[in-house]
Amino acid sequence: MVVTLPVVVVDRTIRRLTAMNDRPNSPRSRIHMPLELVDIIIDYLYDDIESLSACSLVARDWRPSTRYHLFRDLRISGDNIFSGYDSFLHFLDKSPAICPFIRTLCLSGIGKPKIASGEQCLIGPYVLVTLLDRLTALHTLTLDQIVWGGVLRRSRKGFWPVKWPPTPRPFGTLRLHRVESHDFGSSQYTKSILQILQAFGAVQKLEVLSVEFDNMPSSDVARLHTPSALAVDHLVMHKVYTSQAFVSGLHNTATTGSLTSLDLQCNSTSDVQSFGTLIRAAGLQLKNLEVDLRRLTRQVATCQFFTSSSHTANI
Template sequence: MTRLCIPPELCDYTIDYLHDDPSSLKQCSLTCKSWLPAARYHLFGRVEIHSQYSCDAFYRVLSGAPEIGAIIHQLDISSSILGELMGAKAKARGISPLVMIPPLLLSLLPNVKVLTISALTMKAALHNQWSGGITSVTQLTLHGCFFDSMGQFIDLYHSFPCLETLSLTDTRWKSSKYLHSRDRPVGTTHLRSLSLGKGLAIACLVDWFVEQYACSNLTFLSAYCSSQEDVTALAALITQAAHLEHCEFQWYGFAHDNVIRLPDAFSLVDCTSLKKLYIRCPVMYDQSLPWVTSLLSRAPTQLLERIDLEVRLLGSADAIDWAGITRILSPTMFKSLLSLKLGVILWSSIGTTPRDVESMIRGYLAPLERHGILKMTVL
């Protein structure tokens, strides 16, 4: 009887195709020993811990088969809000909130590179689990986390000495106290990408980054600002980010006179490596946004290839100086500019049609359209 022999490369290719099908991967892992490594890689490549029950169960698995820990490269940790709401009934179903990570758990995960922590209150008992320093993690995301103090967040940050990518949204602390750089040594920074989303005390956080010179090697920056104070603080950070290549700036601002102006200190001119600039803003009733043209006039002209402008329009389309944008983005100045991608989203109560808004804006930006730069959508 002829025995069918499938090349190992074909087996690996087939199992890779099933990367998002846990049920099939489990069957593959039981088929033969040669299929087990590839199946395990996808089954355990990313692990989600969402309750105390799942955390303890995962720890038992690693304790019995520590070789699995070396496969895991992405770890998502979150506390089940549902568990807190449902109480004892939730605990019986294994969705109790996460309150403690076994002390040895992280030592069993030597190759985790991507770590996401969501909806977690970093109490002292939980926070101390990170204090040993995790050199493998290069990408950290915090969403909806709460710290006793900003100093506690800083301690967590310093637990990842090889961190390259940091993303923060809805992360808060009870107290803004922390040790200043003169009180603690400043480590070598590897940070290349920084995303500051909604729900952050941006001014306080950015002041610390500036004090630490933590952003001197940034190539990617995304920031959501909700006040003049946020933008002013961000200006100081940008002066240290001379190697910036990609910048995303969102400003949902308000002013007493409804005129939103860019602080004089805010400029991208020294970011001579900048290639992509994304600007997002809402236009509220009776607002004027001269900050948009001010920002474009302070953008570097050397290498900038793409500008994306997304406008959510509740007020007048005239709130932005479209003619000014045309003058600023003259091809004689921005010789490397390949694309101005403009997206305008109309709120239902605005009282005008997308066609009318598009026609008006295209009239102002006609010179850019003739040069083949403008790409525009109005919804």
């Protein structure tokens, strides 16, 4: 049974409890509202941040319910270019009780107004590894328009290397949207994406969106350091370009043995070829396959796609 309480009832209840606690002659023993009723009130206010914040101050018993809604889904923008997320990490250090409530997190590279227009915040392994270590309940992570800083962490004293976790973490949904690279070299973008994936083991869903990879020679592709423990169940790749090197890197991971769903958007004939090899490697274990060929001419796309994949009989 779902009980819906009008806002006026919720507001009146909060005011009455607050007034009782403020009475100078009131007994020290507090009147406890049943937790079931507390949950009903909090669930009704799930998207009202101001009211939820007020409810968290009513009584200690109210805090877990309010924190569940207040911190369940967060979007953090950087304070500056090089250490823009230090304030958030400091907050987690000082408030460890908040960490179990954070389930969805978006780190945005679009900084606050004091950052010049067009500049994006830098994220490196230290930030990523620290967040995964502390936010044990985190299920969905989005890196949105960030610049990946390679395997270094920047501080006032300079740069120093960061160690990756010995056991990559199983994860729910990882979304990489318009990720760019701070490093230099012909394969910087492909290397950056593969470096990010080193922190993850089994991933239920990986979305790679609006990423422009590098057009690498085969000799450079063979030297790529790939996250061998990565095992993706559902892979989405939309608006990606020159994806051959990245897909070749995936062939060196556990992903080809774990894929059950593919959602691909082809933007060039070379992407069709690389996606075809991925489909062929996944084989009959695929339960769902969606391929968007609308950006290509029908004749070229059909020819390239069906030539590079032997899985077409089961599509």
